[in-house]
Amino acid sequence: MTTVEQERVGFFTDTSICIGCKACEVACKEWNLVPQDGQTWTGQSYDNTGELNANSWRHVAFIEQEKPLRTNGDGGVGLRWLMESDVCKHCTHAACLDVCPTGSLFRTEYGTVVVQQDICNGCGYCVPACPFGVLDKRHLAPAPDLPAFAKEDGRVWKCTLCYDRLKGGHEPACAKACPTKSIQFGPLDELRQRADERLAKLEHEGWNGAQLYGRDPDDGVGGFGAFFLLLDEPEIYGFPPDPVVSTKHLPQMYRSMAAAAAAVVVGVAAAFVGGRS
Amino acid sequence: MTSYYGRPVVKEPTWTWEIPTYFFTGGLAGASSVLSLGAKIARNEKLSKTALYIGAAADAVSPALLVSDLGRPERFHHMLRVVKVTSPMNIGAWVLLVSGGASNTAAALELLGRLRPVKLAAEAVAALAGPPLATYTGVLVADTAIPVWHEGRRELPWIFGASAAASAGAAACMFVAPAEAGPARRLAVGAVAAEGALMQTMELRLGKIGEVYRKGAAGKLSLAAKALAGTGALVLARRGAKSRRSAVLGGALVCAGELCMRWTVYKAGFQSARDPQYTIEPQRARLRT
Numbered sequence: 001m002t003t004v005e006q007e008r009v010g011f012f013t014d015t016s017i018c019i020g021c022k023a024c025e026v027a028c029k030e031w032n033l034v035p036q037d038g039q040t041w042t043g044q045s046y047d048n049t050g051e052l053n054a055n056s057w058r059h060v061a062f063i064e065q066e067k068p069l070r071t072n073g074d075g076g077v078g079l080r081w082l083m084e085s086d087v088c089k090h091c092t093h094a095a096c097l098d099v100c101p102t103g104s105l106f107r108t109e110y111g112t113v114v115v116q117q118d119i120c121n122g123c124g125y126c127v128p129a130c131p132f133g134v135l136d137k138r139h140l141a142p143a144p145d146l147p148a149f150a151k152e153d154g155r156v157w158k159c160t161l162c163y164d165r166l167k168g169g170h171e172p173a174c175a176k177a178c179p180t181k182s183i184q185f186g187p188l189d190e191l192r193q194r195a196d197e198r199l200a201k202l203e204h205e206g207w208n209g210a211q212l213y214g215r216d217p218d219d220g221v222g223g224f225g226a227f228f229l230l231l232d233e234p235e236i237y238g239f240p241p242d243p244v245v246s247t248k249h250l251p252q253m254y255r256s257m258a259a260a261a262a263a264v265v266v267g268v269a270a271a272f273v274g275g276r277s
Numbered sequence: 278m279t280s281y282y283g284r285p286v287v288k289e290p291t292w293t294w295e296i297p298t299y300f301f302t303g304g305l306a307g308a309s310s311v312l313s314l315g316a317k318i319a320r321n322e323k324l325s326k327t328a329l330y331i332g333a334a335a336d337a338v339s340p341a342l343l344v345s346d347l348g349r350p351e352r353f354h355h356m357l358r359v360v361k362v363t364s365p366m367n368i369g370a371w372v373l374l375v376s377g378g379a380s381n382t383a384a385a386l387e388l389l390g391r392l393r394p395v396k397l398a399a400e401a402v403a404a405l406a407g408p409p410l411a412t413y414t415g416v417l418v419a420d421t422a423i424p425v426w427h428e429g430r431r432e433l434p435w436i437f438g439a440s441a442a443a444s445a446g447a448a449a450c451m452f453v454a455p456a457e458a459g460p461a462r463r464l465a466v467g468a469v470a471a472e473g474a475l476m477q478t479m480e481l482r483l484g485k486i487g488e489v490y491r492k493g494a495a496g497k498l499s500l501a502a503k504a505l506a507g508t509g510a511l512v513l514a515r516r517g518a519k520s521r522r523s524a525v526l527g528g529a530l531v532c533a534g535e536l537c538m539r540w541t542v543y544k545a546g547f548q549s550a551r552d553p554q555y556t557i558e559p560q561r562a563r564l565r566t
Contacts, residue, residue, distance in 0.1 A: 122348015
């Protein structure tokens with residue numbers, strides 16, 4: 001069987017036109033049957049989702065700031081409300097995929113990163129491997145397709161970039177539902193070009209802090225499949241400013257391990273030759 | 278430093294108590310197999326047999342701990358559906374399979390007193406799998422986005438290897454008469470000293486993020502580890518050769534210290550993940566240079 005190679009697709013999330021409606025969160029939950037995991041009022045602006053996890057694959061962040069919207073004096077008052085819809089980055093060099101010991105995580109023909117739920121055994125290695133804290137284990141009651149003895153779902157879940165919808169020739173549910181086109185779906189090359197044009201326009205208009213995040217194919221994860229236009233530094237939105245795929249240093253780690261393993265042998269040998277007792 | 282409402286950037290692991298406990302039992306198993314073969318070559322049969330049994334027992338407990346930690350334990354064998362070098366956990370599963378199979382085969386044949394050539398071959402295989410088993414867990418935790426683990430990637434395999442050697446030597450001291458336990462004693466004392474120096478080196482090199490080793494649960498465990506292993510090594514060095522009771526006490530203290538050491542590293546990782554400053558600040562500093 002041959003797989004037809006598709007163009008790499010992704011998201012360009014332009015936070016400058018996000019209105020914080022959370023339609024993306026709702027559409028994602030609806031389409032992907034992502035279960036409800038309780039409600040909490042965080043007191044953190046309008047954000048009651050809090051983070052991306054096994055049961056939230058889109059997360060709208062809300063930041064209230066005393067900073068002028070424009071640097072050129074237009075747009076007036078020194079108060080602004082930033083909104084940004086976060087999602088799995090579908091990294092070019094994905095740590096989750098690299099470290100997954102079962103091969104459950106794989107790269108699709110669309111260049112996206114997906115967990116195969118019939119393979120995942122819930123070892124949880126991908127959870128601390130992700131530099132963005134996207135993946136998480138689902139601790140809710142088991143889904144109907146699991147055996148009766150399963151106490152909880154126990155598997156890891158994250159955004160699939162609506163793999164099933166892509167297969168059917170549709171755009172992902174979040175992008176479809178976004179009323180302002182803040183979430184744009186399409187071939188990655190095209191999105192990058194569109195993002196460059198958008199950034200140039202915002203810079204020309206003097207928007208304060210406008211920058212692209214994850215667009216650069218030379219960054220620590222080889223660029224994101226889902227990248228962003230932000231209006232402040234990444235850490236303001238809860239992003240790592242310089243994410244690096246952990247396996248970049250794996251050869252160094254294996255070398256260190258080989259040396260340490262040899263040292264164990266030398267140490268044991270020394271215990272036999274050294275000293276008299 | 279700014280962050281999103283002080284929320285963590287990276288997720289702390291979903292692992293539970295089985296994992297740090299396995300770091301101890303896996304290390305004990307790996308180093309014991311090496312000690313057993315060393316004693317065999319040195320014609321110290323009593324020490325060789327004891328280390329073989331200790332290694333086999335630790336090798337048998339280890340997979341049970343690991344399977345129990347899985348979200349879907351009945352799918353444990355999915356670890357073995359691929360061979361994947363980019364996943365230290367996958368490589369570790371294979372190493373543990375080989376080590377556990379070999380050491381338990383050897384121990385069973387030793388007990389039965391049969392098939393001597395097969396037993397010798399199994400002992401050799403276990404001793405070959407032992408050093409990687411004792412050290413790969415350092416790579417396993419380092420190959421993550423957890424700041425204090427990833428930045429400690431140079432020392433962690435060494436620290437885990439030293440801890441494994443210390444526990445193997447100490448455990449053998451508890452079950453072998455002092456007259457025949459000399460090599461095990463020297464291994465335990467030397468490895469405790471090496472580990473202390475390595476931990477200190479790592480903490481210094483980590484700079485600011487290394488402070489998690491002095492804070493909270495990790496800080497307390499670190500003190501307990503140093504006190505227990507240090508005292509145990511002192512008891513072994515001073516009285517281990519003369520008194521069986523001191524050897525048992527010293528061995529038990531070192532083993533307890535090594536278990537605490539694994540928990541120290543484990544907890545430090547969680548603490549460094551929980552506070553976003555440990556993720557954001559080093560990355561910001563990197564971008565500035």
